[in-house]
Amino acid sequence: MQEFKSLKDIPEQDYFTGGSSACAGCGPSLGLKLALKVLGPETIIINSAGCMTLLPLYPNTPLKASWIHNAIENAASTAAGARHGLDMMGNGDMNVVVYAGDGATYDIGFASLSAAAAKNERIIYICYNNQSYGNTGFQWSTATPYGSETKTTPRGKENPTGTTIVNKDMLKIMGAHRVYAATASLAYPVDFLNKLSRAKERDGFSYIELLGACTAGWNYDPRLTIKISKLAVRCGMWPLYEIEHGMLTLNKDFSELKPIDEFLKMQGRYRALPPDGVERLQALINEHWAELKEYNKQRYV
Amino acid sequence: MKQTLVTGNEAAAWGARLVRAKYIPNFPITPQTECIETLARWSADGELPGTYFDRMESEHSVMSAAVGAAAVGSRVFTATSSQGLLLMHEVLYIAAGMRLPIVMATISRGLAAPVTLWSDHNDFLDQRDSGWLMFHAENNQEVLDMVLQAYRIAEDPRVLLPAMVNMDGYVLSFTDEPINIPSPEQVEEFLPGYDPAHTIAKNRPVTVGPPVLDEYSIFRAQNHVASRNALNVIEEVQDDFEKIFGRRYHLVDEFMLEDAELVLVTQGSMSTTAKAAILEMRDEGIKVGLLRLRIIRPWPNEAVAGALKDAKAIAVIDRNVAPGKGGIMFPEIIETLYNLDRRPLVSGFVVGLGGNPQTENKVKEITHKLMDDLAAGRPRMEWNDLEEI
Numbered sequence: 001m002q003e004f005k006s007l008k009d010i011p012e013q014d015y016f017t018g019g020s021s022a023c024a025g026c027g028p029s030l031g032l033k034l035a036l037k038v039l040g041p042e043t044i045i046i047n048s049a050g051c052m053t054l055l056p057l058y059p060n061t062p063l064k065a066s067w068i069h070n071a072i073e074n075a076a077s078t079a080a081g082a083r084h085g086l087d088m089m090g091n092g093d094m095n096v097v098v099y100a101g102d103g104a105t106y107d108i109g110f111a112s113l114s115a116a117a118a119k120n121e122r123i124i125y126i127c128y129n130n131q132s133y134g135n136t137g138f139q140w141s142t143a144t145p146y147g148s149e150t151k152t153t154p155r156g157k158e159n160p161t162g163t164t165i166v167n168k169d170m171l172k173i174m175g176a177h178r179v180y181a182a183t184a185s186l187a188y189p190v191d192f193l194n195k196l197s198r199a200k201e202r203d204g205f206s207y208i209e210l211l212g213a214c215t216a217g218w219n220y221d222p223r224l225t226i227k228i229s230k231l232a233v234r235c236g237m238w239p240l241y242e243i244e245h246g247m248l249t250l251n252k253d254f255s256e257l258k259p260i261d262e263f264l265k266m267q268g269r270y271r272a273l274p275p276d277g278v279e280r281l282q283a284l285i286n287e288h289w290a291e292l293k294e295y296n297k298q299r300y301v
Numbered sequence: 302m303k304q305t306l307v308t309g310n311e312a313a314a315w316g317a318r319l320v321r322a323k324y325i326p327n328f329p330i331t332p333q334t335e336c337i338e339t340l341a342r343w344s345a346d347g348e349l350p351g352t353y354f355d356r357m358e359s360e361h362s363v364m365s366a367a368v369g370a371a372a373v374g375s376r377v378f379t380a381t382s383s384q385g386l387l388l389m390h391e392v393l394y395i396a397a398g399m400r401l402p403i404v405m406a407t408i409s410r411g412l413a414a415p416v417t418l419w420s421d422h423n424d425f426l427d428q429r430d431s432g433w434l435m436f437h438a439e440n441n442q443e444v445l446d447m448v449l450q451a452y453r454i455a456e457d458p459r460v461l462l463p464a465m466v467n468m469d470g471y472v473l474s475f476t477d478e479p480i481n482i483p484s485p486e487q488v489e490e491f492l493p494g495y496d497p498a499h500t501i502a503k504n505r506p507v508t509v510g511p512p513v514l515d516e517y518s519i520f521r522a523q524n525h526v527a528s529r530n531a532l533n534v535i536e537e538v539q540d541d542f543e544k545i546f547g548r549r550y551h552l553v554d555e556f557m558l559e560d561a562e563l564v565l566v567t568q569g570s571m572s573t574t575a576k577a578a579i580l581e582m583r584d585e586g587i588k589v590g591l592l593r594l595r596i597i598r599p600w601p602n603e604a605v606a607g608a609l610k611d612a613k614a615i616a617v618i619d620r621n622v623a624p625g626k627g628g629i630m631f632p633e634i635i636e637t638l639y640n641l642d643r644r645p646l647v648s649g650f651v652v653g654l655g656g657n658p659q660t661e662n663k664v665k666e667i668t669h670k671l672m673d674d675l676a677a678g679r680p681r682m683e684w685n686d687l688e689e690i
Binding site for chain 1: 323324326351352353355356357358359361362363365366367368369370371372373374375377391392395501502503504506507508509510511512513514516
């Protein structure tokens with residue numbers, strides 16, 4: 001297994017070159033760029049409809065790897081077909097990697113994902129989670145956190161909170177599929193690449209969920225993508241952990257979380273979240289963090 | 302040649318086995334189940350070496366996985382029916398747009414609501430604008446032959462489109478008929494391994510299914526041209542097919558048309574019943590014949606018009622309905638004849654929905670109604686299953 005000890009170990013070779021149509025500061029694009037450094041050119045990226053679908057735009061592509069965009073809800077099934085197709089054709093050493101948004105993963109594509117995971121298909125499924133339907137202009141998905149305003153959960157007189165539904169605990173769900181499941185952050189690339197490297201060596205399904213900071217939807221200055229990604233981890237909004245064989249490992253432990261307020265105030269989507277909403281969000285984060293601490297190095301699902 | 306008793310479902314499964322499909326994603330639905338159960342049994346018994354039999358969680362995922370496997374160059378087979386075919390609908394367009402020669406057996410069953418398990422052709426015909434090649438078999442021998450031919454046609458570099466082979470649920474899917482099952486060597490001679498030049502492979506990165514801007518229409522036009530090309534390819538492959546298997550097929554199936562004044566236009570298994578009725582009516586001196594539509598897409602304009610141009614009156618018998626319009630093939634026949642110098646009278650009959658039996662007597666009744674229409678010089682559009690609606 002290829003292991004990365006520091007930033008200096010990360011290969012310079014890029015398979016995601018210039019010329020993409022993504023926003024400046026796009027978190028998910030940076031995530032794919034990093035991922036391909038580990039995965040290499042003999043990789044098929046299976047994409048679900050979303051922001052990343054616009055990376056290749058006929059007749060150009062910024063990618064030096066293969067790419068299949070099928071529809072929004074079927075990336076995992078498409079990947080399963082590609083995996084078995086490659087295996088039957090004697091190309092078993094090529095990587096099949098899903099790169100799908102959170103709406104395509106948590107919502108519309110969940111049946112397809114769940115089946116591929118239950119069957120332990122040899123696929124790396126990366127969910128770039130920008131906590132919304134980003135490409136259509138930032139609408140609510142079941143990955144949208146409590147208190148975030150979106151275009152379909154706007155704050156108003158009747159509902160000052162915006163999103164009142166608490167997002168799915170996807171890692172736990174995927175962990176319960178008895179596969180390798182991990183979160184990752186752009187601010188911790190060494191951790192991300194090691195998780196990918198591990199997934200690449202596994203003879204089965206891996207699920208990696210990367211927080212994909214979204215400059216347009218979250219409404220922040222594009223230069224702050226990494227800073228925001230780091231804060232999400234430090235505030236416990238995006239804890240870094242992994243589940244394998246049902247065992248939980250907290251990858252970045254902190255004696256104390258930073259208050260969520262620091263994360264919220266940098267982004268337009270939380271502007272005007274009333275104090276009781278902030279309080280409730282903080283309570284949800286504390287509860288999740290306490291659960292992770294309690295089960296660290298123990299059986300979790 | 303030795304004949305074997307097999308159902309339509311088994312005939313389709315034999316097709317998948319003989320073409321050495323590398324990947325068979327599947328999901329059960331009545332009346333298709335026996336087809337995939339047969340393949341599952343063979344797979345478990347080691348009789349499908351080189352094939353991965355993949356149980357999916359929905360028909361949508363079946364077609365999605367088919368796309369994934371075909372995009373990396375695998376020969377893919379699957380089968381479905383009814384609601385399952387509708388659930389696939391979105392991905393059918395994608396498979397055609399990506400030019401992936403997947404072959405699928407469809408076993409026709411009426412659509413809900415209300416629920417029926419029995420056959421009509423609405424599920425199949427609902428896919429007619431999807432870009433797929435669409436073939437419809439009359440009997441179990443033709444099911445198997447069509448699957449073999451479908452791969453050869455679909456994989457032709459001038460075509461590269463997915464193909465559907467339709468059979469009527471129950472009437473064919475669960476009925477044993479004696480058929481010739483060719484040897485693997487014969488099939489290998491007719492259909493060598495699939496070696497695509499355009500799919501993803503090692504050292505050949507390819508982008509499949511990206512967005513386009515102004516070029517969209519070009520891709521749609523190419524899909525259309527490829528489908529039209531298939532008309533020639535269908536005819537071309539018949540020589541090889543006949544040489545190896547001793548059978549030959551045409552773009553349309555003509556039955557007693559040479560001197561026919563009245564022509565019945567049918568599809569699928571009801572054609573056999575209609576042919577039996579025609580033989581009896583011929584004994585009574587009625588000059589009636591039959592045109593069976595076996596290639597629905599691409600539409601064989603010239604073959605259809607050529608076969609019908611000398612008729613005085615035509616009854617299009619649709620085992621399907623477009624509510625608010627009538628039978629689906631009725632207007633297709635009319636527009637095919639519209640530019641002829643002399644146009645026959647064309648009446649439409651909607652029959653046999655949800656498995657309602659299409660008997661010889663009903664065929665005779667339709668023929669007599671057509672004679673009345675001809676005498677009156679006035680065509681009709683009628684729902685023949687019912688006394689009145």
